[in-house]
Ligand SMILES: Nc1ncnc2c1ncn2[C@@H]1O[C@H](COP(=O)(O)OP(=O)(O)O)[C@@H](O)[C@H]1O
């Protein structure tokens with residue numbers, strides 16, 4: 290499954306990083322602690338978080354994550370969106386809470 | 400090959416610069432090697448610690464055919480009890496740093512878990528020096 294597919298299937302809004310929509314998804318990781326994601330996420334995972342600053346993109350890119358989903362209707366800071374464009378790692382957003390979107394993502398990917 | 404990067408403390412917008420440069424260099428040298436992923440995690444956490452806890456720092460990277468050696472030296476408050484600091488979950492990070500999702504107290508553990516050798520030296524009131532070694536040749 291590609292990022293483009295979950296965009297449709299989960300009704301997410303694409304904020305930035307369109308060039309990365311064909312990235313392949315291997316799973317998901319849910320955390321708001323950056324060191325946790327740094328230490329435990331795996332290449333190709335979609336990262337669900339409420340953090341909206343640009344360090345999120347630094348980590349997503351260093352860890353080769355497929356995309357970032359922002360929950361609760363949050364929007365990325367301008368420099369986060371900019372870095373998402375530059376690195377080609379999509380930022381997607383949803384109005385849903387972490388629990389709901391993570392559940393749906395899990396169902397979709399399992 | 401030898402590279403050096405300066406780190407400014409307090410400026411979270413630049414955290415990860417040295418690690419992302421290292422990742423690019425290593426990818427060209429050795430391709431999609433597992434060691435690249437690990438060493439990048441370790442350097443990122445070391446960068447975060449300088450920005451979050453120290454005053455200024457320097458990253459010195461030496462890449463040889465058999466191993467990569469990284470030194471991260473900072474001027475800063477130092478670490479009074481290294482054993483305690485190494486414990487997962489221990490953190491003196493400020494509230495502001497925690498709100499950004501840093502300061503989970505997992506940084507030093509991440510460094511240790513992602514390197515083959517890890518040495519830390521610190522002097523209170525002076526600064527902290529990390530040496531990170533990752534072997535490129537695994538038997
Ligand atoms: N470079 C440093 N200078 C001063 N103190 C440090 C440094 N690196 C780590 N520490 C101390 O060790 C603690 C644990 O570090 P770490 O495991 O990276 O967790 P965190 O950075 O999330 O607090 C820090 O909270 C801090 O007290």
Ligand SMILES: [Mg+2]
Nearest residue numbers: 447448506507
């Ligand atoms: Mg840390």
